[in-house]
Amino acid sequence: MKYLEIKNCKKAFDELSVLNDISLSVEEGEVVAIIGPSGSGKSTLLRCATLLETMDSGELVYMGEKAASTVDGQAVYADGNALKKIKNYFGLVFQNFNLFPHYSVLKNVCDAPISVQKRNKEEVKEEALKLLAKMGLSGKENAYPCQLSGGQQQRVAIARALAMKPSILFFDEPTSALDPELTGEILKVIRQLAEEKMTMVIVTHEMSFARDVADRVIFMDGGYIIEEGDPHEVIEHPKEERTKQFLARFSAEQ
């Protein structure tokens, strides 16, 4: 089943066209990595998919339910209630975590399931403790985000997203704000989620991680999908000139 389908998504900021006719679909259990140079529109694509940004035109469908469709060349979004329901289908992990600093770790994870999804408090708490344990954060329930390392904060953010039981989880450069020695712990968590067949779309600059974990890699540049396919193919034997340039510069940097 297609968990996510984006068709002909276009987005411009004033005159600057950032996404040009992007189409993308994600199947159940699939892990998709999006790579590309800075400014290529990766974050904007995720932000359109997570309803933080509105598309100018295009179609957005989650689990067969339409969040937006194009009418007369313009994106028309579903009504508030429909979008509210659709928001339950996805979660997003930010580059700089965006944890709620005034909430304890446990409350960061529990609050939305309780006050947004109106789920049973005790149940949510129990699940949250399990999630935190899985993220290697046992004993940190009552800590505040400011008392944690960046890597720990990002793991709380992942737990917070997972607590909503999303069908699909988006990551926007989840390790870019971290010291190099902390990226490993986040990648490990995402790897584990991939093994559990969590459906994920990950924007990342970690090429070897993308190659090892993703089922499919998408290379974006200038608001276009330039190349996509099997991670080993795209990353080790790119066909397109621009992909080659990008990857060459990348391996030169490392």
Added chain:
Amino acid sequence: MTLWGMAQQVLSGTGATLLIFFSTVIFSMPLGLLVAFGRMSKFRPLSALVKGFISILRGTPLMLQLIVWFYGPYYLFGTQLSSGWRLTATILGFSINYAAYFAEIFRSGIQSIPLGQYEAANVLGYSKAQTFTKIIFPQMCKRVLPPVTNEVITLVKDTSLAFVLAYSEVFTIAKQVAAAQTTIVPLFIAGGFYYVFNFVVDFVMAKIEQKMNYYR
């Protein structure tokens, strides 16, 4: 008149001063938050109007505003001023003036919250109201505490401006006693009163700040 006698007289205004102080705090803060919303409204005419009012309230003397509140109804509508109006006008004048200051403090506090907080709340499905009450407002409170403390300390001293309406609070009485007894002592007593009052305010605000220090 003995020192003790003078002190007793001057401090008999304590209740009145405290009444102005607490009424102003209680009314001006929620009103200030409301005004801040108006000021941040995306509906341009509203935000422009609110901005204009804030500008006038902050740009003219509070003493003048108090006089206008008190005598305004008489000059504008010929209303006979009732005995209770003195206190009402005083509290109205203070509350509205301080609301303008608090509004600007709250606005900058709200606007200093990183956009990422709104986005995280949005993706998690919080409604706009939930996002404000659960995520933004508590963080705003912490951020605005230092400027709010400043404002409250100023308010303690400003309550003395009620003398222009001859409302019998500490300073009004001190001035009267000083004139009647031809001595400066009552003014020193009043000065001591305001100093101690602010000492307590400082202490309380520091405690609140401490309480909010559990996160950064």
